Amino acid sequence: MEPRSFSQRKADALALLRTPAIDGWVATASIGGDGIARAHLVPLSLAWLNDRLVLALAADSLTARNIAATGAARVAVGPTRNVVIADAVLERSVEVAKAPAELADGYAGQADWDPRTEREPYLFLVLRPERILAWREANEIAGRTLMRGGVWLDDLAGT
Amino acid sequence: MEPRSFSQRKADALALLRTPAIDGWVATASIGGDGIARAHLVPLSLAWLNDRLVLALAADSLTARNIAATGAARVAVGPTRNVVIADAVLERSVEVAKAPAELADGYAGQADWDPRTEREPYLFLVLRPERILAWREANEIAGRTLMRGGVWLDDLAGT
Numbered sequence: 001m002e003p004r005s006f007s008q009r010k011a012d013a014l015a016l017l018r019t020p021a022i023d024g025w026v027a028t029a030s031i032g033g034d035g036i037a038r039a040h041l042v043p044l045s046l047a048w049l050n051d052r053l054v055l056a057l058a059a060d061s062l063t064a065r066n067i068a069a070t071g072a073a074r075v076a077v078g079p080t081r082n083v084v085i086a087d088a089v090l091e092r093s094v095e096v097a098k099a100p101a102e103l104a105d106g107y108a109g110q111a112d113w114d115p116r117t118e119r120e121p122y123l124f125l126v127l128r129p130e131r132i133l134a135w136r137e138a139n140e141i142a143g144r145t146l147m148r149g150g151v152w153l154d155d156l157a158g159t
Numbered sequence: 160m161e162p163r164s165f166s167q168r169k170a171d172a173l174a175l176l177r178t179p180a181i182d183g184w185v186a187t188a189s190i191g192g193d194g195i196a197r198a199h200l201v202p203l204s205l206a207w208l209n210d211r212l213v214l215a216l217a218a219d220s221l222t223a224r225n226i227a228a229t230g231a232a233r234v235a236v237g238p239t240r241n242v243v244i245a246d247a248v249l250e251r252s253v254e255v256a257k258a259p260a261e262l263a264d265g266y267a268g269q270a271d272w273d274p275r276t277e278r279e280p281y282l283f284l285v286l287r288p289e290r291i292l293a294w295r296e297a298n299e300i301a302g303r304t305l306m307r308g309g310v311w312l313d314d315l316a317g318t
Contacts, residue, residue, distance in 0.1 A: 023239035029188035029196035036229050037188035037196045043239035070195050079238070080182035080202035 003140045006154060010146050013084045013134045016077055017048035021112035025076040026055065028066035040066055046075070047110040053088055053127040054107050056096065056115040064123055068093065073127060084134045086147075088127035096122040162299045165313060169305050172243045172293045175236055176207035180271035184235040185214065187225035199225055205234070206269040212247055212286040213266050215255065215274035226284055227252065234286070243293045245306075247286035255281040 004012065016022065024046045032038050040062050047054040053075055057064040067073050071090045078084050094103060096115045103124055108114035115122040132147035134140075146153060163171065175181065183205045191197050199221050206213040212234055216223040226232050230249045237243050253262060255274045262283055267273035274281040291306035293299075305312060 025184045025186075025200065025235060025239065027184075027186040027198035027200035027233075029198040031190060031196045036231075037190045037225075038229065038231065039186035039188040039198050039200075039225075039233050041184065041186035041198075041200065041233045041235055041244065043235070043242055066196075066198075070197065072195075072197065074186075074198050074200045076184060076200055076202070080184065083202055085200065 001136065001139075003143065004136075006143065006146070009134045009140075009143075010152065010154065013132060013146060014048075016084050017046075017053075018110070020110055022046060022077060022110070024053070024055075026063055027074045027076070028063050028072075029070060030062075030066050045111040045113060046077070047107045049103070049106040049110075049126075051129075052091065053086060053129060054103070055125045055127065056107055056111070057123055057125060058118075059095075059121040059123050064125065067125055067127075075127070082136045084132065086127075086129040086133075087131040088129045090125060091128040092124075092126040094124045094126070096124055099124050160295065160298075162302065163295075165302065165305070168293045168299075168302075169311065169313065172291060172305060173207075175243050176205075176212070177269070179269055181205060181236060181269070183212070183214075185222055186233045186235070187222050187231075188229060189221075189225050204270040204272060205236070206266045208262070208265040208269075208285075210288075211250065212245060212288060213262070214284045214286065215266055215270070216282055216284060217277075218254075218280040218282050223282055223284065226286075232286060241295045243291065245286075245288040245292075246290040247288045249284060250287040251283075251285040253283045253285070255283055258283050 023043045026044050027041045029039050044055050067090050074087050076085045130150045133144045135144040182202045185203050186200045188198050203214050226249050233246050235244045289309045292303045294303040
């Protein structure tokens with residue numbers, strides 16, 4: 001396959017992020033008692049709302065605790081040979097029970113579950129992407145950066 | 160779907176790990192200059208040889224450097240609703256150019272590329288799983304641990 005143009009990759013990435021019932025692989029990190037960094041990785045349902053990645057997580061989960069401690073996550077969406085990867089920072093953490101309807105309805109509208117139905121304490125974590133990469137095969141490694149410093153590169157080009 | 164038995168999950172996990180041209184999501188961690196743990200995550204081709212996960216990586220890649228520094232990775236295989244996740248430790252790092260034929264042929268026999276064809280320095284990283292989890296949907300969260308302390312739980316049960 002020919003490598004895609006920037007605009008095609010961006011359109012494909014946004015379409016993927018808006019897919020109903022899409023899951024992402026969410027990687028986070030912590031520092032163990034031995035002082036060694038340790039990665040965690042879980043699949044999670046996600047929503048893409050107002051240019052933000054939104055996760056819903058049990059408040060006591062390791063992923064939620066890692067994001068609270070480090071303020072960041074790396075999230076991958078798509079099969080391994082058609083990936084979108086975002087390095088994102090925590091913008092807002094909201095208890096599900098106290099979340100504004102816009103956020104909770106938006107999440108439930110894209111995901112195939114509604115964390116408001118959970119009995120345990122859940123959080124919405126609103127993550128702001130700082131860097132987004134997208135590629136399919138080796139011939140798309142060049143040009144894989146779509147967003148840098150929180151700005152889509154086509155928007156940056158106009159400034 | 161009914162939750163699978165332990166033996167079915169183990170058989171499915173091994174079949175998945177042995178799939179030709181299978182990729183995994185490889186999560187690693189480092190500690191930044193700011194002292195904060197940071198996760199990295201990339202898709203990589205993998206092979207399952209002698210109960211070990213084998214990766215082939217550019218020696219200067221962030222994932223290779225993180226595994227060298229921390230001795231560990233967390234690797235996920237399969238789609239997000241039929242996952243196998245392994246917490247694994249680095250057992251051996253071998254320059255591709257100096258690798259024994261058994262390792263290099265074994266890797267190339269499962270993966271759909273051969274790192275011996277690369278011009279840059281590549282490493283085989285042989286990772287020993289310490290913990291393996293497998294689940295499809297929420298009804299399989301219970302019983303998702305297949306291996307603990309490097310031992311399959313059905314082997315452990317007999318000891």
